[in-house]
Amino acid sequence: MTRYLPYLLVGVLFGFVLIKAEAASWYRIQEMFHFQSFHMYGILFSAIATGLVSVQIVKLLGRRKALDGQVIDIPEKAPGTKSYVFGGLVFGFGWGLIGLCPGPMFALAGTGSLGALVVLAGALHGTWLYGALKQHVPH
Amino acid sequence: MDWLTHPWPWYVAGPLIGLMVPMMLFIGNRSFGISNNLRHLCAITQPHKVEIDFFRYNWKEHTWSLVFVIGTGLGGYLAGVVFANPHPVELSQAAQDMLTAWGFTQPGHNLVPEELFHTSVRNFTYLFACGVLVGFGTRYAGGCTSGHAITGLATLQLPSLYAVLGIFGGGITASWFLVPWMLQ
Numbered sequence: 177m178t179r180y181l182p183y184l185l186v187g188v189l190f191g192f193v194l195i196k197a198e199a200a201s202w203y204r205i206q207e208m209f210h211f212q213s214f215h216m217y218g219i220l221f222s223a224i225a226t227g228l229v230s231v232q233i234v235k236l237l238g239r240r241k242a243l244d245g246q247v248i249d250i251p252e253k254a255p256g257t258k259s260y261v262f263g264g265l266v267f268g269f270g271w272g273l274i275g276l277c278p279g280p281m282f283a284l285a286g287t288g289s290l291g292a293l294v295v296l297a298g299a300l301h302g303t304w305l306y307g308a309l310k311q312h313v314p315h
Numbered sequence: 316m317d318w319l320t321h322p323w324p325w326y327v328a329g330p331l332i333g334l335m336v337p338m339m340l341f342i343g344n345r346s347f348g349i350s351n352n353l354r355h356l357c358a359i360t361q362p363h364k365v366e367i368d369f370f371r372y373n374w375k376e377h378t379w380s381l382v383f384v385i386g387t388g389l390g391g392y393l394a395g396v397v398f399a400n401p402h403p404v405e406l407s408q409a410a411q412d413m414l415t416a417w418g419f420t421q422p423g424h425n426l427v428p429e430e431l432f433h434t435s436v437r438n439f440t441y442l443f444a445c446g447v448l449v450g451f452g453t454r455y456a457g458g459c460t461s462g463h464a465i466t467g468l469a470t471l472q473l474p475s476l477y478a479v480l481g482i483f484g485g486g487i488t489a490s491w492f493l494v495p496w497m498l499q
Contacts, residue, residue: 183343184382184383186386190387192391192393196394197323202426212413218329222326226332226333231470242340253475263451263457264484267482268486274445279460296446299446301443306451
């Protein structure tokens with residue numbers, strides 16, 4: 177079990193930050209999509225910038241091993257356009273309506289919000305639906 | 316200890332979220348992303364009779380990812396219950412005006428509006444339906460805000476840029492046109 181402990185701790189940090197940043201707030205998401213505050217964009221841009229810089233440092237360090245002994249390499253997303261754009265549109269549409277993307281969904285459920293659990297239940301059904309219809313949607 | 320109960324500014328929260336990317340690489344060469352867990356949860360619960368290929372794989376290899384989101388829930392509990400912010404969300408004046416015009420009496424009083432989240436058949440139908448869109452869309456696109464907007468853009472991947480454009484296109488359309496119409 178100890179090999180899972182780091183994931184648990186980083187997960188706790190992630191959930192804590194999401195709530196403290198109010199990224200799980202429906203109001204903040206409406207404010208973001210209406211361009212009424214820099215708050216959410218500041219979070220996204222500084223997160224991407226931090227990730228970008230640290231990934232470049234990881235690359236500069238060269239061949240390194242992770243804690244569990246695997247060699248660190250950054251996986252490439254499969255090439256394509258349609259599935260990314262269409263999937264993004266469907267997800268974004270839901271996000272705009274409900275103000276919860278998957279990370280905040282779990283974090284808000286942790287606060288005891290029954291509504292967040294209902295969104296999560298819906299998301300599992302949506303995922304299942306995609307699995308069932310995968311061959312019938314453009315990729 | 317005020318910093319534990321107060322909301323965190325973007326320049327603290329954003330970099331901490333960004334650090335998830337290298338931390339996951341260092342822990343076990345993992346790509347930071349949340350929505351994969353929706354697939355794993357389906358794989359765990361898929362009945363043998365159904366057998367959809369998309370959910371036929373050894374989910375046990377992804378236990379680390381499920382442990383991560385269990386942690387996310389615990390972190391949410393700590394931040395939202397144990398160290399709860401006693402004050403309303405400090406929304407911009409423009410957002411407060413818009414929300415008041417939409418009929419919300421106490422915009423930002425809690426993280427999410429009671430009007431949409433309190434227990435009722437109407438609300439839960441709405442929440443479930445929106446959840447379906449999020450679940451379907453994130454798996455179709457192969458990632459969500461964490462996997463595409465943060466990990467994908469931080470590693471300069473073009474597919475993630477397409478996904479982010481889609482996400483913002485969908486989100487802006489929904490929140491500008493559908494949300495006000497729905498609240499009427």
